[in-house]
Amino acid sequence: MRIIRDTLFLDPNDRGAAAAIGNFDGVHLGHQAVIDLTRKAAFDLGAPLGVMTFEPHPRQFFAPDAPPFRLMNAEAKAHRLRKLGVQKLYDVPFNAALAQFTPREFAETIIVQRLGLVHVVVGADFCFGAKRAGDVETLKSLGEELGFGVTVTPLLTFEEEVSSTNIRNALSDGRPRDAARMLGHWHRIEGPVIRGDQRGRDLGYPTANMSITNLHQPKLGVYAVKVDVLEGPHAGSYDGAASIGVRPMFGEDNVPNIETFLFDFKGDLYGTPLSVALVDYLRPELKFDSLDALIVQMANDCDTARKILKDV
The missing domain is CATH 3.40.50.620 (HUPs)
Structure with a gap:
């Protein structure tokens, strides 16, 4: 093209x-x-x-x-x-x-x-x-x-008029499957991987961070996702879990981004363009009492996402 x-x-x-x-x-x-x-x-x-x-x-x-x-x-x-x-x-x-x-x-x-x-x-x-x-x-x-x-x-x-407005409403409500029915494909967030603070790596869940600035903001929280690595030695499709939000556990600023953990993946993706498809909304963004509680919840999120994505 x-x-x-x-x-x-x-x-x-x-x-x-x-x-x-x-x-x-x-x-x-x-x-x-x-x-x-x-x-x-x-x-x-x-x-x-x-x-x-x-x-x-x-x-x-x-x-x-x-x-x-x-x-x-x-x-x-x-x-x-x-x-x-x-x-x-x-x-x-x-x-x-x-x-x-x-x-x-x-x-x-x-x-x-x-x-x-x-x-x-x-x-x-x-x-x-x-x-x-x-x-x-x-x-x-x-x-x-x-x-x-x-x-x-x-x-x-x-069921309802197919329009960008109704798709935005579905995403704002945490209904990515409804959005996908109107889109005819999964709603995807695309862009290069940017450097974060690497806290996910320290917690045992290294994430690929991407900006959502200038895009409609889906409901903040955790999603089951399908990920396409678009270029480079790791190009291909992966399952994963992603968090869209402002990282309340760490007192970060109010600018949300998307942080994606790719299952069964090892490698460096900095600067690599990704396409992250939102499949299911799992839960809202939460602040936990301890890092251990956060790690337990992340493990549960990943288990839930794996079960969902197995049938997608």
């Missing part, structure tokens, strides 16, 4: 795709339905399968001080889209100039002139242009006038 971030000087080979348009935060089942329709359009037209998304997320651009809401960072999104067979990822920079485009300017400048898209696919709730002035009917009309096809996919439902 090619990731195209410079839309001003596009390689001619990167033009002419059929592309799904949206933010695709989480790449959930609704997003996947849009991409599946795009795949059909691309096949019928003999065009590459593309996705147009925006970085930063427009919500981040307009409200930079709002609480973090993103389900995945740009790298995790690209990783998921690659798995879906996307060939061209147009990671369009969202800035003040783009935010002021009218719907017509967006269609003429971005879709036609810069990217040369032959067909676009959007969800039924798609809005575009300054102040969200354009909707799917606007896009269809502009497509007929400017020479690109438009397909609109209906919203997907599964």
Whole structure:
């Protein structure tokens, strides 16, 4: 998959795709339905399968001080889209100039002139242009006038509406399996392993620490997890247990991170990118009376996680 971030000087080979348009935060089942329709359009037209998304997320651009809401960072999104067979990822920079485009300017400048898209696919709730002035009917009309096809996919439902908002709510409530049903895959936290204080190593449970800054915060506590080591000599899949929280036993600061213990693993993962899938919520983050009590609970958590993950 090619990731195209410079839309001003596009390689001619990167033009002419059929592309799904949206933010695709989480790449959930609704997003996947849009991409599946795009795949059909691309096949019928003999065009590459593309996705147009925006970085930063427009919500981040307009409200930079709002609480973090993103389900995945740009790298995790690209990783998921690659798995879906996307060939061209147009990671369009969202800035003040783009935010002021009218719907017509967006269609003429971005879709036609810069990217040369032959067909676009959007969800039924798609809005575009300054102040969200354009909707799917606007896009269809502009497509007929400017020479690109438009397909609109209906919203997907599964017990409740499949949306990034409902997925965030499920994660906030400690319901990762409900989130996974709407996502169509496990919710994953991806990023490089960072150096911690190595207390886990001293306790007999060395952990791989990762930042969750700028991501939506799942319910704090302990999870059964599936872990993919994405690069390096230890690349592969592992089971594990992870704690998302602020380490109350040690009086740490209030910035939560994720600390993951990989079962049956020995090795150095500092700087290595991991993908940690939240499978089940085991318990809330607790402060224990002693380190011995904490170690006993960690052993119990790992036993519980092993039993859960054996059937996953």
